[in-house]
Amino acid sequence: QKEVEQDPGPLSVPEGAIVSLNCTYSNSAFQYFMWYRQYSRKGPELLMYTYSSGNKEDGRFTAQVDKSSKYISLFIRDSQPSDSATYLCAMSTGGGNKLTFGTGTQLKVEL
């Protein structure tokens, strides 16, 4: 079993839809939870950063962490074609330890 599980998709939605992307994990020591967005032929860019449980909102993006269920989500409201990318979840126990990434979910927002 992988330490972090993420559905690879592809996920195709119409413009304006609400998108839900999810990851599950097995290591209860994870404290830091990140979402990275990666466009084709580009490196990942940090989208959301959350410490411990709870919600964090930034514009159209909301990150949610449920440590009791070992489950994290990224919601995208009013999705746009420019949101078409691969979304990677990542987690860390902190203290300078390395990040553990999911495999990424490919999202396509269609006109």
Add this chain to the structure above:
Amino acid sequence: SAVISQKPSRDICQRGTSLTIQCQVDSQVTMMFWYRQQPGQSLTLIATANQGSEATYESGFVIDKFPISRPNLTFSTLTVSNMSPEDSSIYLCSVGEGTSTNEKLFFGSGTQLSVL
């Protein structure tokens, strides 16, 4: 945020040869990280490069195969040696935000390597 320039952006190489990937950062950073991204797999840390000391390699990666240089606080190279088709992958350079965290990472655009 750091700006990272990585080159080459892509290359096609013959089996048994070596390729050196360069990574230049627009600010001084303590640690630089080298990742591998294979299709359908998660980003995997190869090694952490500190200036003035040997790189620290993750399990499954060895210095003879992936030698790393870190001559100063803004530059690093990763060499993929004696390549085989299994080395075909995207290789990414990254740095952390600030000096005390490696959760918030900035990435270069990557090097798409194909080995024939």
